[in-house]
Amino acid sequence: MESWVRVLVLVACLFPALVESRVRHYKFNVVMKTANRLCSSKPIVTVNKRSPGPILYAREGDTVLVKVVNHVQYNVSIHWHGIRQLRTGWADGPAYITQCPIQPGQNFVYKFTITGQRGTLLWHAHILWLRATVYGALVILPKLGVPYPFPAPHKEVVVILGEWWKSDTEAVINEALKSGLAPNVSDAHTINGHPGPVSNCSSQGGFTLHVESGKRYMLRIINAALNEELFFKIAGHQLTVVEVDATYTKPFKTNTILIAPGQTTNVLLTANRGTGKYLVTASPFMDSPITVDNMTATATLHYSGTLANTATTLTNPPPKNATPIASSFINSLRSLNSKKYPAKVPLTVDHSLFFTVGLGFNPCTTCANGGRVMASINNVSFVMPTTALLQAHFFNISGVFTDDFPGNPPMAFNYTGTPPTNLQTMTGTRLYRLPYNSTVQVVLQDTGIIAAENHPVHLHGFNFFEVGRGVGNFNSKKDPKKFNLVDPVERNTIGVPSGGWAAFRFRADNPGVWFMHCHLEVHTTWGLKMAFVVDNGKGPKQSLLPPPKDLPKSSHFPDSDWIHEQTKNTKWTREENKRFENALAVYDEYTPNRWHKVAAMIPGKTVVDVWNQYKELEDDVGYIEAGLVPVPGYSNTSSFTLEWLNNNGFDGFRQSYSPGGKRCSSARPSDQERKKGIPWTEDEHRLFLMGLKKYGKGDWRNISRNFVITRTPTQVASHAQKYFIRQVSGGKDKRRSSIHDITTINLADNILPSPDNNRPLSPDQSTLFPQYPNSAGTPRVLLDWNRPSDGLAMVFNSNLFMPPPCGINSYGLLQGQNLSRGALQQSYVGPHKTVFQMQSTQCYPHG
Known part of the structure; x- marks a missing residue:
């Protein structure tokens, strides 16, 4: 047994990341419960039969999973107030904003990772007025071994402020909406669910905070009230503010704090009195002629060793309209702005x-x-x-x-x-x-x-x-x-x-x-x-993640059920990829109901199928932008050939791929292919430079589709990475030449391929494609853009005009160049009536 303990300790020392973060599981059963307050009782909606509900504890970096099961008659959703939800907006919780609500009898697992946050937050229902009783604390501790930037407390205590209505709160707001008037205000404020001692209700006391003289306590104060800002005060004690809304502040002392609904404040309390009981108050702040609940919630600070019959030291809460006290508190708040916790304020505004x-x-x-x-x-x-x-x-x-x-x-x-x-x-x-x-x-x-x-x-x-x-x-x-x-x-x-x-x-x-x-x-x-x-950014960490499979459905919008439908067939054929590529060209990102229309063009595929296929493309591009791709090898050897056929019995170009060409199915390249890499030819590099001049750094997808059609965007990005490294180094290593030393192609902007330029050209502007043999027996093609101002004639290997794998109509290399195009037959006419045609293929550039 001791040996295992030593092993675990050793692992914790050598691999602290393994123990710093963990997955924390919670279960929320949303159920009804009868509650007694203010000498009356009523059924209320609760989590796990508690109001306030359970405290969620986690550490910075943890992943939290909360399964919410709805056992009540109302639709339910839970908001994790203050959690950044980086790329996980599906777990944010506001009904009809980020999710449809959890219907009665249904459940949903909220999953999120706490990134770069530590401190006190709250969770609460985010539909109807259910948060009147459905709320609780969310405590995020610092990472293991990371201290607070203030004196460590001996104990931490959660203090949640709220409101209480004797009537059913849903009935209160529904009546107000029916009348068009303001709803009735609450009947009491509460501290940890209790309004405090009430006359004629001897059985209902209040919350008691037990302390020991000489010790320091951190109070995590939360305002979960529905409609009122509150003052918080403890008789005979000062409070040191160290944090608000889960961000550290410059410490300052005060007798009274102001806290609005949804806000949190952490304060240090030093128990510097010998013995005694001291009144704790939560009272409303309203400096306008608006009706509020004037009841003050009370609790007791009780020193250890104090007799039960000791009189409580009282305090007067601030006046309801104490604007100077409120302003003084707010104006005292400053970010800690330390080296470890800087205030990254945007200095410019977009x-x-x-x-x-x-x-x-x-x-x-x-x-x-x-x-x-x-x-x-x-x-x-x-x-x-x-x-x-x-x-x-x-x-x-x-x-x-x-x-x-x-x-x-x-x-x-x-x-x-x-x-x-x-x-x-x-x-x-x-x-x-x-x-x-x-x-x-x-x-x-x-x-x-x-x-x-x-x-x-x-x-x-x-x-x-x-x-x-x-x-x-x-x-x-x-x-x-x-x-x-x-x-x-x-x-x-x-x-x-x-x-x-x-x-x-x-x-x-x-x-x-x-x-x-x-x-x-x-x-x-x-x-x-x-x-x-x-909107999404460009990198893999800058895009919203896909929704979870158990995301609640909408009972009001049946057309949205496609979001939850199952995929019919995950394998994509060449023909389906071709249809998919063409559909994306027809229906761009601004097309209403785009995925319905794309799916309609691909028999046998659901909306989910086409959406998943598209997200794979986006993921590829994200990894490309982030440079998370291997660097391939290089060679001057062409990796494919094209065959030219004459007009008699013409049936187009025929292609011959080596393993590194465009992918012709939905399957990704094997790991072995990715690691090995297929050498780039000099001609491919020149096409890369042409694309780079046209589209600029970063647009690897268009360079791949419109120029280096033999390479995926991932491969183009990898090639670019090595090319730019070579340029930065200035080619200092002359022991071995590289195709990256080729940096210019002397190509004018007006002859760069452009998908936007589809005008047919006159015969004298058309492109002639005579055949020139070479020593290897591989056909070569002469490009002659017959433009007097260019003075340019270029010879490339025939890979320049290999059939585009994803549909010439959308992204073909030849589209918009000096060719007369027959739009339907995809045929091209040269100046001597020599016809050539791009053979239709079903390959798809995955990425």
């Missing part, structure tokens, strides 16, 4: 957005006052779709959303002054599109329409830096000069001040569809929400 956030009033004939209260961003009240936006984006499903969300308000007015006479909002499912890795600045401006109000706005999928905030209207000329671009606080949920503005910056380095909304649930319900769609 997209500067100005978003007004506030209320509105739309006509409603059935509502109590003839109208309905609405909320909006840039006067757009977001309409929830009936199929998930991420699915619509990923699978190019049309009719679900548009990407024309306005970057500025439709009309300028005195946002915090007298409102316009028309209070109506527009409606729509509109998204704002961002290129991968672009930098974004968003200014959120509160409006005084109906009433100015605080707005805690949460952005899914990203952390951002709060670079500025102020009261009144944002001044685009003066205010940016005061932005903090050195150590602004980093968050995922920002509080927009009542009658003011807040600005933040982030880098769009996470592909997918990402929800942004007010975390006051009533405002989200009224439409104060939108979403960003971030």
Whole structure:
């Protein structure tokens, strides 16, 4: 036994990566339970019969799998609030944004890896108002052996703040939507699920925090309330703030913290009193004439050794409208910005957005006052779709959303002054599109329409830096000069001040569809929400991963069932590859319902089949861009031949491939082929240079398809890698010549092949293809672009005109060159009526 222990210790020392990260499994059973609060009881939705639900613990770098099983009558989804979800947007959780909800009796496994994050976050339901009781803490510990950047606590305690309604919360919001008015406010606030001692309810006490004198504690404080910002305070003790929203801050001391719904704050508490009991309070903050729940939740800090009948030291919570206290706390927050934890604030901005956030009033004939209260961003009240936006984006499903969300308000007015006479909002499912890795600045401006109000706005999928905030209207000329671009606080949920503005910056380095909304649930319900769609980047780590197989289906959008259908046949024939290539040329990436139409052109293949085939292509290109391909060998020996046939009985070119040519099936090359590599000829290298001049560095796919048609994009990328290394070295190693020493081809731009140039040419511009024998007996072809200004005649091996393996109509090398083309027969006519034809093949350039 001891020997095994020694082995395990040795493995941990020699291979720490094996033990630093692990896969953590959790199971959430969503069930009903009867709960007793405020001298009354009601059935509530819970996770594992607990509210707050179980705490999820993980370490930075861990992979987390949570199986959620829905045993209740409601549709359910769970959001992992603050988790970046890098390339795993399917696990983010907001219903109809990244997934369809989990229907009653169904289940779904959320899987995500925690990358570059550590600290306190939360999880909660993200559909209807279920998060009133379906919520819990998500604690991310640092990697093993990595200390906190502050004094280590003796103990850590999770403190979750919430709200409680005596009535069923779904009934509360449904009645409000029916009437068009605001919903009833909650009946109490809670600390770890308890409102505190209530008169006439002696059996219901409150949460007790047990401490020992002289020890240090870290409180992980979470605001899971639906609709209210809260002050948190402990009588007779100061709190040292060290983290917000799972990012470290410069430590500072305070008596009171402010925490908005969706935000988290870690504080150090030193138990520096001998004995005693001290009151803990959570009370509302609202500095506008808005009705809130005035009840203060209470708990007790209890020192070890204190008698039960000892009087509790009291404290007065801040006034409800204590704006100075709130502002002082917010303004004290700064990123740690250390060498280990730098604040990577974007210093330049690619997209500067100005978003007004506030209320509105739309006509409603059935509502109590003839109208309905609405909320909006840039006067757009977001309409929830009936199929998930991420699915619509990923699978190019049309009719679900548009990407024309306005970057500025439709009309300028005195946002915090007298409102316009028309209070109506527009409606729509509109998204704002961002290129991968672009930098974004968003200014959120509160409006005084109906009433100015605080707005805690949460952005899914990203952390951002709060670079500025102020009261009144944002001044685009003066205010940016005061932005903090050195150590602004980093968050995922920002509080927009009542009658003011807040600005933040982030880098769009996470592909997918990402929800942004007010975390006051009533405002989200009224439409104060939108979403960003971030396009894929170029590398393999810059693209959204495919959806999991158990992704919930939509009960409202039956046409989306194809997403879940099984593949019929994974093996692709040559003819199917040919059809697939042609279909991609006909239906580009902007074609609505593209994959339905592509599949319709390939009998026997499902939409899933063609989509999987396309994703393999994308994966190949991603690895090409990342340089994750082997470097092949090189030679001046041609690896294939073409035979020229005369007009009599002409049936086209005939091809003869060696093992390194284009792949003629869906199968990938064997590992042996990849490792061995097939030598490049000098002619292939010259074609590579032509393609490089036309398309530039990085576009290996087009160079492969339109120039070096004998090579896959992967092989072209590998060849390019060695070519550029040779150029950087300056050819210092002269002991052996290389085809990479050939760097120019003297080819003018106007004769480079172009798929966009399909005009037939006159006979005197056509290309003549006489036959020239060579010593090896292999036909050679003379290219003579008969252009006086070029003065160019080039002789290549005949591999230049081998039949394109993937459809001449789409990507053929000869398309658009000096040839008269018969579009249907794919025949080409020379100046002496010599006809040659590209033989149709079914090969497909996989990648």
